Amino acid sequence: MSQDERSAGDLRNTGMSLKHDRTWDYELDRIVEAVEERDAEKVGLQFPEGLKRRAPHVADDLRALLPDDTRVMISGKPCYGACDLDTYMMRRTDVFAHFGHSPMKESEKIIYVPLFSNVDVLPIMEESLEELEKGDVGLVTTAQHMNKFDEMREYLEERGFDVHTRRGDERLTHEGQVLGCNYASADIDADQILYVGGGKFHPLGLAMEHPDKDVVIADPVNNVVTLADTEKFMKQRYAAVHKAMDAEEWGVIFCTKIGQGRWETANEIVENNENAYLLTMDEVTPDRLTNFGLDAYVNTGCPRITTDDGPQFKQPMLTPGEYEIAVGNKDLDELSFDTFHGTW
Numbered sequence: 594m595s596q597d598e599r600s601a602g603d604l605r606n607t608g609m610s611l612k613h614d615r616t617w618d619y620e621l622d623r624i625v626e627a628v629e630e631r632d633a634e635k636v637g638l639q640f641p642e643g644l645k646r647r648a649p650h651v652a653d654d655l656r657a658l659l660p661d662d663t664r665v666m667i668s669g670k671p672c673y674g675a676c677d678l679d680t681y682m683m684r685r686t687d688v689f690a691h692f693g694h695s696p697m698k699e700s701e702k703i704i705y706v707p708l709f710s711n712v713d714v715l716p717i718m719e720e721s722l723e724e725l726e727k728g729d730v731g732l733v734t735t736a737q738h739m740n741k742f743d744e745m746r747e748y749l750e751e752r753g754f755d756v757h758t759r760r761g762d763e764r765l766t767h768e769g770q771v772l773g774c775n776y777a778s779a780d781i782d783a784d785q786i787l788y789v790g791g792g793k794f795h796p797l798g799l800a801m802e803h804p805d806k807d808v809v810i811a812d813p814v815n816n817v818v819t820l821a822d823t824e825k826f827m828k829q830r831y832a833a834v835h836k837a838m839d840a841e842e843w844g845v846i847f848c849t850k851i852g853q854g855r856w857e858t859a860n861e862i863v864e865n866n867e868n869a870y871l872l873t874m875d876e877v878t879p880d881r882l883t884n885f886g887l888d889a890y891v892n893t894g895c896p897r898i899t900t901d902d903g904p905q906f907k908q909p910m911l912t913p914g915e916y917e918i919a920v921g922n923k924d925l926d927e928l929s930f931d932t933f934h935g936t937w
């Protein structure tokens with residue numbers, strides 16, 4: 594398991610879990626309005642994995658508000674990010690609502706319903722002050738806590754910090770937002786960054802991407818303050834790269850999810866390695882690779898599949914950068930975190 598709603602940094606750890614039994618604003622009025630405006634006959638709903646259980650009830654509530662002949666459909670496709678829109682459903686519905694993620698790319702067709710966490714971030718921020726040096730600080734968070742971003746900034750400013758924020762690139766919707774595959778919002782002029790959010794994956798990526806900065810993690814869901822430590826993670830990646838150095842036949846995965854395709858990257862590898870095979874896949878799981886029987890794989894899709902789930906694959910699974918090291922094109926000390934920029 595990996596990606597934005599799984600394991601570290603997932604919905605369960607960001608206040609959006611069923612176990613917290615929270616309620617969210619599904620913004621059904623926006624969907625109803627769009628149905629009226631477009632005279633829609635078919636409405637598609639897509640939920641992240643952590644919220645799929647709620648989907649039938651949301652569909653019930655929506656149906657009660659819509660004309661009887663409006664068909665409401667629920668996507669059963671796995672979904673871990675706004676990079677992972679159900680394009681099949683999107684093409685076949687008049688209104689398509691994607692829940693739980695902020696837009697990666699706006700489109701008139703899609704209604705994004707972000708479902709912000711309602712957890713209070715200030716108590717854990719207060720604790721995090723002990724780990725921060727007064728002065729310049731970068732502030733980042735995940736989409737789930739974006740509704741509290743101004744509050745976070747004000748809190749720090751009131752305590753004398755000079756808060757630096759930016760919107761990384763077009764893959765990100767908001768200023769200060771980070772994704773599991775994009776930390777460009779932390780390219781700021783400060784030696785320390787405060788990450789407010791759940792899980793370990795995002796701050797790990799942050800620390801890997803910005804090795805010159807201290808990353809303080811204020812996790813408002815698990816109510817804990819920690820410092821990002823990349824050592825264990827690096828060891829795991831070095832081990833995977835070493836194991837892959839003996840590989841003769843490679844599978845190069847091109848992910849067909851709309852926001853995860855890196856065609857040039859995947860093609861460049863197969864063009865330069867006659868023992869590499871280009872595999873096109875939607876969901877990348879250990880089971881799906883077993884039958885190919887290749888020695889090692891390079892994943893050009895979601896980096897979190899490689900880094901979070903890596904140990905679950907029977908053969909080494911590398912990021913494109915790690916592949917370059919394994920085949921001798923780059924030195925081991927060039928190992929870095931795999932990130933995605935842009936959209937589609």
Ligand code: SF4
Nearest residue numbers: 597674676773774895
């Ligand atoms: S590609 Fe990026 S946005 Fe998509 S699931 Fe992976 S980490 Fe999240």
